[in-house]
Amino acid sequence: MIGAFFTTIAQGIPWTIALTVSAFATGALLGLPLCMMLMSPARPLRWLARLLVLTLRSVPPIVWLFFIFFGIGSGLLEISPFQAAWIGLGLITAANMAEIYRGAFAAIHPGQREAAIALGLPGRYRFMDVVAPQLLRIALPSCGTYAIGLLKDTAISSTIGVNEIAFEAYHLSQRTFHSLDVFAVAGLLYVLISLPMAWIAHWADRSMRRRLAR
Amino acid sequence: MAPNPAADCSKQVLLRLDAVGKAFGALTVLDGINLAMKAGEVVAIIGPSGSGKSTLLRCINQIEPPTSGRVEVGGVTIEVGRKEPSRKELMQIRRSVGMVFQSFNLFPHLTVLRNVSLAQERVMKRSRAAADAVSMQLLSRVGLAEKANQYPSRCSGGQQQRIAIARALALEPQLMLFDEPTSALDPELGLEVLAVMRELAEGGMTMIIVTHEMHFAENVSDRVIVMADGRVVEEGPSRQLMRSPQTDRAARFLKAVKDR
Amino acid sequence: MSDLLDFWGEWLPSLLDGLAISVKVTGACLLLGLPFGLLLALGMQSKGAALRLLALAVIETGRGAPVLIMLQFTYFGLPTAGISLSSFGAATLALAWNTGAYTSEIIRAGLEAVPQGQREAAAAIGLTGWDSLRYVILPQGLRVSVPALLGFAIATLQTTSLCFSIALPELVSRAYIVGSNTFQYMPILLLTALLYAAICLPATVVVSALERHLGRHAA
Numbered sequence: 248m249i250g251a252f253f254t255t256i257a258q259g260i261p262w263t264i265a266l267t268v269s270a271f272a273t274g275a276l277l278g279l280p281l282c283m284m285l286m287s288p289a290r291p292l293r294w295l296a297r298l299l300v301l302t303l304r305s306v307p308p309i310v311w312l313f314f315i316f317f318g319i320g321s322g323l324l325e326i327s328p329f330q331a332a333w334i335g336l337g338l339i340t341a342a343n344m345a346e347i348y349r350g351a352f353a354a355i356h357p358g359q360r361e362a363a364i365a366l367g368l369p370g371r372y373r374f375m376d377v378v379a380p381q382l383l384r385i386a387l388p389s390c391g392t393y394a395i396g397l398l399k400d401t402a403i404s405s406t407i408g409v410n411e412i413a414f415e416a417y418h419l420s421q422r423t424f425h426s427l428d429v430f431a432v433a434g435l436l437y438v439l440i441s442l443p444m445a446w447i448a449h450w451a452d453r454s455m456r457r458r459l460a461r
Numbered sequence: 462m463a464p465n466p467a468a469d470c471s472k473q474v475l476l477r478l479d480a481v482g483k484a485f486g487a488l489t490v491l492d493g494i495n496l497a498m499k500a501g502e503v504v505a506i507i508g509p510s511g512s513g514k515s516t517l518l519r520c521i522n523q524i525e526p527p528t529s530g531r532v533e534v535g536g537v538t539i540e541v542g543r544k545e546p547s548r549k550e551l552m553q554i555r556r557s558v559g560m561v562f563q564s565f566n567l568f569p570h571l572t573v574l575r576n577v578s579l580a581q582e583r584v585m586k587r588s589r590a591a592a593d594a595v596s597m598q599l600l601s602r603v604g605l606a607e608k609a610n611q612y613p614s615r616c617s618g619g620q621q622q623r624i625a626i627a628r629a630l631a632l633e634p635q636l637m638l639f640d641e642p643t644s645a646l647d648p649e650l651g652l653e654v655l656a657v658m659r660e661l662a663e664g665g666m667t668m669i670i671v672t673h674e675m676h677f678a679e680n681v682s683d684r685v686i687v688m689a690d691g692r693v694v695e696e697g698p699s700r701q702l703m704r705s706p707q708t709d710r711a712a713r714f715l716k717a718v719k720d721r
Numbered sequence: 722m723s724d725l726l727d728f729w730g731e732w733l734p735s736l737l738d739g740l741a742i743s744v745k746v747t748g749a750c751l752l753l754g755l756p757f758g759l760l761l762a763l764g765m766q767s768k769g770a771a772l773r774l775l776a777l778a779v780i781e782t783g784r785g786a787p788v789l790i791m792l793q794f795t796y797f798g799l800p801t802a803g804i805s806l807s808s809f810g811a812a813t814l815a816l817a818w819n820t821g822a823y824t825s826e827i828i829r830a831g832l833e834a835v836p837q838g839q840r841e842a843a844a845a846i847g848l849t850g851w852d853s854l855r856y857v858i859l860p861q862g863l864r865v866s867v868p869a870l871l872g873f874a875i876a877t878l879q880t881t882s883l884c885f886s887i888a889l890p891e892l893v894s895r896a897y898i899v900g901s902n903t904f905q906y907m908p909i910l911l912l913t914a915l916l917y918a919a920i921c922l923p924a925t926v927v928v929s930a931l932e933r934h935l936g937r938h939a940a
Contacts, residue, residue, distance in 0.1 A: 305921035306914045307882035309893060314914065317900060318907035361524055362566035362625075366580040366632065367555035369548070376579055380570045402787035406886060413789055417886075420797055427798035434786030434794065441785060 248425070252432050255419050262329070262411035263440070266401045269333050271394050274340020281345035286352065296345070303342035309403050311335040316407045332404035336397065343393055351386040352378075384455045391448025395441045402437070412436055472499040474533075475636050475667050476521065481530035483516050490516045491527070492691045498669070500635070503662045505678035505699065506671045508688035509714060514671040515563075517688070518638045521669070522558040523551055534558060534636065556584060559629030563641040565621040567613040567628070573600070574609040577628045584632065592631075599627040603657050619650030623657055630661075637661065639670040655681075675718055679703040687711040729912050732899050736909075739895035740916055742809075743881045746891065749813045751874055754820025761825035762832065763854075776825070783822025789883050791815040796887040808889040816880065823873060831866030832858060868932035875924045879917065892916065 284296035303311075316331035326334075355378060363373040405414035416433035420426040476498040483491040491513045498504060506514045519525040521534060523546070531540040535557030537550045546554075568576050574596050581592035600606045603623040605616075613621055622642055629637060639658065643651035655674065659681050662668055672678055678685055678699060685699045687706070695702060695711040706712040764776030783791075796811035806814065835858050843853035885894035896913040900906040 301922050301925060302918055305879075305918045305925060307879035307893070307917060309882045309885070310896075310910060310914050310917060313893070313897065313900075313906070314910040318910045321904070321906055356564070356566070358562055358564050358566035359568065362560075362562060362568070364524055365522055365555060365558075365560040365562075366628070367552050367584045368580060369552070369583070372583045376571075376583070377568055381568075384570065399787035402789040403883065405789070413787065413793075416790065417793060420793070424801055427794070427801050430790055430794035430798045434782070434790045437787055437790065438781070438785035 249428055249432060252419060252423075252425070252429050253436075256412055256415045256429070256433050256436060259410055259412035259415040260436070260440070262409055262414075263398070263401050266329065266332055266336065266404060266409065266411060267394070267398045270336035270340055270401070271397055273333065273337035274342075274344050274397075275390065277337065277341035278344025278348055281341055282348040282352070285345055285349050300342040300345055303339050308335060308339055308400055309406060311339065312403060312407050328404065328408040331407060332401070332409050336400060336404070339400075340393070340397060344390070347386050347389045347393065348382065350389070351382045354385050355381050387455060388448055388452040391444065391451060395444050395448070398441055398444065399437060472501065474498070475500050476669075477531075477533040478521070479531040479533075481517070481520055481527045481532060483513070483520055483525060484528045490691050491520065494530070494693060496686070496693075498636070498667060500667050501665045502684065503666075503668045503670070503682040504684045504686060505682035506669065506686045506688060507673070507675070507678055507714070508694070511690075512688040513691040514688050515640050518560070518640050518669065518671060521636075521638060522555055522560055524560075552584070556632055557635045558638060559632060559634035559636070560638045561622070561625050561629055561640065561642050563644050565613075565618070565625045565645075567621050567625055569613050572610050572612055573605070573616070573624050576613065576624060577631050580628070581631050595631060596627070599630055600624070602630075603627050604653075617650055618646045619653040622646065622650075622654045626654070626657055626661075636667045636669070639668065639672070641671050641673065643672070643674060673718075675703065675715075687714060689714065725908055728905060728908050732909060733912065735895050735899065736892060736912060736916060739890060739892035742889065743878060743884075743891040746809065746812050746816065746881045746884060746889070747874070747878045749809075750816035750820050750877060753813065753817035755824055755870070757817060757821030758824030758828055761821055762828040765825065765829055766832070779818075780822045780825055783818045784826075788815070788819055788880055789886060791819060792883060792887050808884065808887050811887055812881070812884045812889050816877065816884075819880075820873070820877060824870060827866050827869045827873065828862070831864075831869075832862035834865045835861045864935070868928055868935065871928045871931070872925070875921050875928065879921060882917075 281296055281300065284292050285300065287293050287296070312332055312335040315335050316326060316328060320326035320331055359377055359381065360373065363377045368376065401409075401411055402413035405411060405417060408414070412433055416429050420429040423429065474497055476496065478494050478496040481491060481494045481496075482489065494517060496504075506517065508514055516525060520527040521532060523532075523539065526539075526546075527541055529541050531538065533539075535554045537546070537554050539546045539550070539554075567573075568579070571579065574593060577596035577599060578589070578592035581587045581595060582589060585592075587595070597606060597609060600609055603626055605620055605623055605627070608616055608620060608624070613624070616624065626642075642658070643654050646654065651674070655677050658668070658670070658677075662681050668682075670678070670682065680699075682699045685697065685702045686693055687695045687702070687708075687710070689710050695706060695708045697707070702711070703715065706715055761776045761780055764772050765780070767773055767776075786794075792812060792815045795806060795815040796808060799806060799811070839857055839861065840853065843857040848856065881889075881891055882893045884891050885897065888894070892913060896909050899909045903909070
């Protein structure tokens with residue numbers, strides 16, 4: 248019977264993974280310009296970016312999702328539950344990634360930039376050849392940890408109708424008398440999916456430490 | 462340029478500093494520095510911490526632009542108050558001036574070979590093969606050819622600094638700046654680096670070295686400049702100055718160093 | 722604009738009632754969860770392998786599953802095993818478990834940040850294990866953890882928004898009810914977001930400042 252539960256709930260896996268991947272990719276990309284704004288020499292830009300990041304992180308994800316799906320989605324635009332969840336989680340991810348990138352920038356030894364300048368490397372090569380590779384390696388572990396958190400946050404999208412794991416679990420629990428087992432299986436499923444993610448993050452962390460050790 | 466046998470006393474002036482100063486708001490770090498260097502000269506700058514020695518070097522290659530005065534180097538003249546130096550001018554300066562840092566600053570994510578070749582490819586537009594060939598030559602010269610495919614983290618401090626010297630030499634600079642190159646090293650490892658620097662000097666490279674290594678300053682450099690509180694306190698031929706300084710301030714500093 | 726303000730004025734009391742419940746749940750789960758986290762952190766450092774394994778299992782399950790699932794597990798699931806809880810009770814239990822799991826890691830990191838020399842010094846002056854923990858290690862370790870714990874507390878207030886799925890009449894469920902009755906989702910959700918932001922945004926800024934202030938004397 249647990250096996251039957253598992254197969255039913257497992258139908259949600261593709262949606263869970265799709266949402267995690269798309270929200271993460273979108274957020275990781277949008278986080279870059281947002282981070283540039285956070286570190287910009289122009290004060291208004293910096294403050295705007297800080298306000299954006301703080302606001303995105305000070306309001307619960309479910310409120311953002313409701314706001315996009317019920318608020319914007321009911322009147323102005325046609326937004327599917329998946330799209331609403333993608334946008335909402337993507338924006339929150341962007342805010343968190345901007346902070347992660349900013350921390351990674353600060354962790355790069357200032358001498359790196361000076362050495363690159365002293366060698367006469369023009370700005371774009373300084374970024375491409377010296378800063379960006381180190382940035383990626385430093386940020387990777389935090390990104391990995393965040394991605395696992397994002398995996399669990401996708402469960403929230405069940406409340407607006409995305410048929411991922413939590414959605415399947417909830418509806419299954421309404422149909423049986425074994426809710427305990429249903430939710431236990433669902434929880435286990437998330438843990439199982441997070442294991443390869445954690446393994447990759449750990450491996451990335453180890454190899455980063457090896458390369459950048461002083 | 463064809464060598465001019467009659468022009469021995471007019472060796473090319475590679476660097477001229479006129480009343481160069483650097484202030485951070487109300488804090489003056491450098492005040493009225495004048496300096497002229499001819500090709501092949503080796504100058505050591507010594508002095509207590511906070512005297513502005515490092516800042517002076519960084520004003521020369523414009524990592525820190527000076528706030529007053531004039532800098533002539535690499536065929537480019539930069540005068541504070543006149544128009545801002547163009548990117549092309551800055552690039553020209555950095556191609557003709559090489560810098561070696563106290564904390565080495567090798568790029569940790571690149572192999573040793575790549576560290577030395579990168580700027581050659583991007584700045585001098587050499588092909589990868591040509592750049593690598595030059596890099597291997599330079600690495601052999603500093604005694605580290607076998608480390609070419611390793612990462613900096615696998616090299617000792619002294620090795621990293623020698624690689625940093627090779628990296629700076631790869632751009633064929635006319636002037637080399639050394640900012641306390643051995644301060645972060647064990648005495649033993651420092652010796653390897655000083656040996657490379659000595660060889661460079663004997664080969665005719667024009668060098669400015671900020672250092673605490675008094676023996677090196679006395680024996681390898683032609684001239685010594687003593688700085689304190691952002692100013693030049695005394696300047697003169699190395700052996701002479703180190704043995705019998707003329708000014709009080711310089712004498713005090715040298716005595717404190719000897720007494721340690 | 723005045724329509725909006727009127728609308729807000731009309732429904733604000735209901736939302737504030739909901740917010741009060743959100744805050745109460747947050748308080749209750751922190752009250753239970755923080756000591757629980759300390760217990761788990763100490764459990765992870767214990768010499769007995771069985772105890773360590775038990776602590777690890779509790780932590781990994783508390784952190785590994787999404788909070789939503791844990792809430793539904795305690796509210797819908799436990800009754801089938803004979804344990805019936807109110808939505809407040811289920812919320813508190815599930816969130817306290819989650820809190821304990823996450824804060825145990827924060828506290829463990831704080832305890833590890835205390836230099837080994839402190840333990841050695843405490844032993845050298847004759848303090849027993851328990852006393853050295855109580856008078857030397859914990860005070861220092863917990864101080865390091867304070868900013869992270871505060872940050873977690875702020876996040877917990879946001880997490881209570883998920884309790885809407887187990888019929889707890891907190892802030893988001895009130896907002897949803899208003900929205901589904903009036904079909905004015907945007908305004909009511911905007912107000913909801915503002916209420917959360919009004920608390921969490923300044924709190925986050927203060928915690929960041931506190932972190933910088935505490936870091937002044939860091940070794």
